[in-house]
Amino acid sequence: MLQIIIALVLGIIVGASFNLGDKIKKNISNLQTLGVVSLLFVMGISIGINPNIISELSNIGIKALVFALLTTIFSIIFVYFITQYIVKKNEEREN
CATH class of the missing domain: 1.10.287 (Helix Hairpins)
Structure with a gap:
């Protein structure tokens, strides 16, 4: 590693x-x-x-789907809050 x-x-x-x-x-x-x-x-x-x-492919697929969805959702939430923070800092600088 x-x-x-x-x-x-x-x-x-x-x-x-x-x-x-x-x-x-x-x-x-x-x-x-x-x-x-x-x-x-x-x-x-x-x-x-x-x-x-091969026999566990359906279970692996479900876990992969859940992982992908959670990763996407939390990435969107993280970007939203970071963007709000940056916008707030920029507004404070302008005032």
């Missing part, structure tokens, strides 16, 4: 520090797409060979 975080932080530092040309950005985008597709393919294989997951 630590290796993933280190790689992510190093990538952010390189991306923020260097002006990468359009060609490099396009190549990075293609590499990202390839990585995501490969990851999804391997995850599909893992799901397909695990008989427990």
